[in-house]
Amino acid sequence: MVDSKHQWKAWLYLAPAIVLLLIFTVWPIINTLRMAFLEGYTTAKEANPFIDYEFTVGIGNFVRVIQYPGFMTCLQNTILLCVLTVPISTFLALLIAVALNSIKPLQRLLQTIFFMPYVTNSIAIGMVFAAMFNMIIGGSARPDSVGIINNVLEALGFEYINWMNAGSEYWANIVVMVVYIVWNALPFKILILLGGLQSVNKQYYEAARVDGTPKWRVFTRITIPLLSPMLAYVIITGFIGGFKEYSSIVGIFGESMGPVGNDYALDTMVGFIYRAIGNQEGTASAAALILFAIIFVVTMINLAVSKKSTHY
Amino acid sequence: MKVVLQNLTKIFPSRDKKAGKEVVAVNDFTFEIPDGKLVGLLGPSGCGKSTTLYMISGLQKPTGGRIFFGEDDVTELTTENRGIGLVFQNYALYPHMTVKQNILFPLQNLKGADKMTKDQMLERAYNVAKLVQIDELMERKPSELSGGQQQRVAIARALVKMPRVLLLDEPLSNLDARLRLQTREEIRRIQKETGITTVFVTHDQEEAMSISDMIVVMKLGVVQQTGKPQDVYDDPTNLFVAKFLGTPPINVFDGCVKDGKVYIGQDKVLEISGVADQDVTIGIRPEGFELDPAGGLTCQLSNVEVMGRDVSVVSTHPASVNPSVRSIIDADNKVDLGAGIVRYSIKPHKIFLFNKETEERIYFEVK
């Protein structure tokens, strides 16, 4: 590399990025740590020109976050959605990717279709899903319309379910969210896994064929291990995304984050943080740090596990 | 197990739909590989040698013709039912498995009567590993092995299920020059010890000549000549085979036959019978020249390369097709560079005549 005598030039090129990142990325990190550990911190108190607040340092914000009843709901919802959607979407994406990789005709067309959900606005398409699960209540005992999903259920001989209208049950709400989140998460995972499959040297499969290896054994002993770095990748990013779940719920249930009459039943960590912005900055900061800690720990666990199970 | 190829043909449909031209990779190949022999398929790239190997393996289906293992017609059998071992050019060792797991892998696929216990498998794996001398490396991953060691593991994996036929695709091409020499002897030894009919593909004539019991020279999908390496070298059927075999390569001249005499340019080099007067292409092996002050062939001397036992004399001749004429003579002969010219007589069994148009060999009798 050229030994540039004009070091200032490099800094000149970097200056806009550094200035913006200092203000909007580095300072927030420092400030979040500061606010989180100042007891009872709010911007309003700090900025108050009449009273000179002296905040004491402590972990009160964290304690308050954890003791706040709504927070446990948020944590529970977040973890539940993560634990349900990541394995389901990864497994489905793997099946689809392997199936796509094994065919020739229609492969490109199907690949394009499976990628379509990626290029969507998660709030907008969330509204479509809501329309599909939603019932329109009329005058009679049976709703005027039970929604297309229920229509399908009834056609299959089941009874219709109140998925997300007033009075719907928690598990039904979760099912709706899982369906939507999985649908939303599939394209990215399929893309990565299919890319991984296509980059596997074909000769491994030919070698396995020469040895008469049964299909399932090829899958478990060759495909999965060779794909393990990509699998680890989609699982880790899946968990990170899962812990930040928010807008998909707004898409389906709106800002009330729950069915009518049961607001915030499906609130999440990010939702909690957002609502604390503008009034309870200390609490919001503490919650954000907790979220970061959880994501960090889960990612580390994932990495440790994948290091053990990815063999090369 | 002998392997018989009968009118074997492979036609690939054209990739470019507009051009619509098919590619005939292998054209009407008939050959019998005797039991327990090592056979080299030899030719420049695109000659159809790899396609032939893949058809024997069953990974590719022939467009026409039949393949027999012994008396069994295996043409319709899928790869896994043919009982072959295949060593890939880049070895295709499973990168996530240890050497031991790689070698055990084929055994774990055996079903029914062939099924083995764990101990039997291990014993077999260690026996094969010992045979190819990698029993010290069983716990390593392929990425921790040198190219030559990976090659041995690949051979071990192909041998462990005791295949009826062993197939090797360019087995030495990924090794450096020193290892190549060593490994080809190794392959020869292993083949001899196991007695498994072995077919390998190479573009390197030296490699094929040095270890094969028989070679098959191919060009553009068509078999040019088959036979023992020395026989093919000494008696090529056409100019292509003559040019393809031998290092340094054969010297090619424009010449003619007139009144029972062979001329290279104006130089009369040999008297023969049984050939009508015509223009011919003449090939002379480098070792076919003898220094002879009274010799018929006169060349302009350019250089003498000393190689110890032999010397290589580089000269030019106006009728030579190549820029230079290269002969190999015994080092006892002293060549005087200052003389500027060198005169040769030609050993009659080292000179070949070819038809100018068809490039087929023209046989003659020495007078």
Add this chain to the structure above:
Amino acid sequence: MSEIKTMRDRDMQKVSAQQSVMKVLGKIVVYAFLIIMAIIVIFPFYWMIISSLKEMNEYRRSVPTLFPEVIDFMNYVEVFTNEDLLLGQLFYNTVLVGVVSTAGGLVITVLSAFAFARLEFKGKNALFAALLATMMIPGELFTITNYQTVFMWGWIETYRVLIIPFMVSVFYIYLLRQNFLQIPNELYLAAKVDGCSDLKYLWKVMIPLALPTIISITILKMMGSWNSYMWPRLVANDDAHRLITNGLRTAFTNAEGVTDIPVQMAAVAVVSLPLFLVFIFLRKYIMKGVSRSGIKG
């Protein structure tokens, strides 16, 4: 080694016939699975479109129609004329914010990626590592303070609050730097020998060579603006500056909380249309960019 004898010859002809039947069956199963999954995946899009073309009466039917009996474009007329939604304003705001923040972000990203990839200065590696480290932190953590900052500066309900704070993404700098690094350094040295200035080299050589990545970044950034919800909702939720996603979420629900779904679906379709156009024409770049970057917007 005498114990190696060749594999017992087996009569496998019948097995092979059986296997080819299994093979065909397997193919059928694979295709059936893929096609069913594909139908499930595109069904919401289909449902959105046909619902947007139905009259409310038809939509409310207990047995839904899979294709509208009467194709009614009134829902679309309603979307474009609705005075609460102000679709034109939403489009204008979103495009303006998207274009300006993408263009600005690109310039900054290209310059810094170039500095990191090709220039030598003290503390380069440490700085780069520090930047990468910030990628681990969830964006929500920044939002709290950034809200304070823009509030203090009086930026609330302006265009600049939508454009500036999240204009630079460390990730794209990283992505482009990696791409720049793949360009052989000899080219840079040759250009230096020829007296080419850094900026000219960047413009004439680096950018053309890294163009696919730059296009991918542009598309992903534009899509990100089009889909952004949380930050705009927080800092610019007034009629003059509201962005499209945000406007969409709250529209078409009357005072009783009852939603006019067909109109809503028409609005969703209108908002989704630009994305689909981008998808159809630039699919290659998106897929390449995503598989390389692995992030959404």
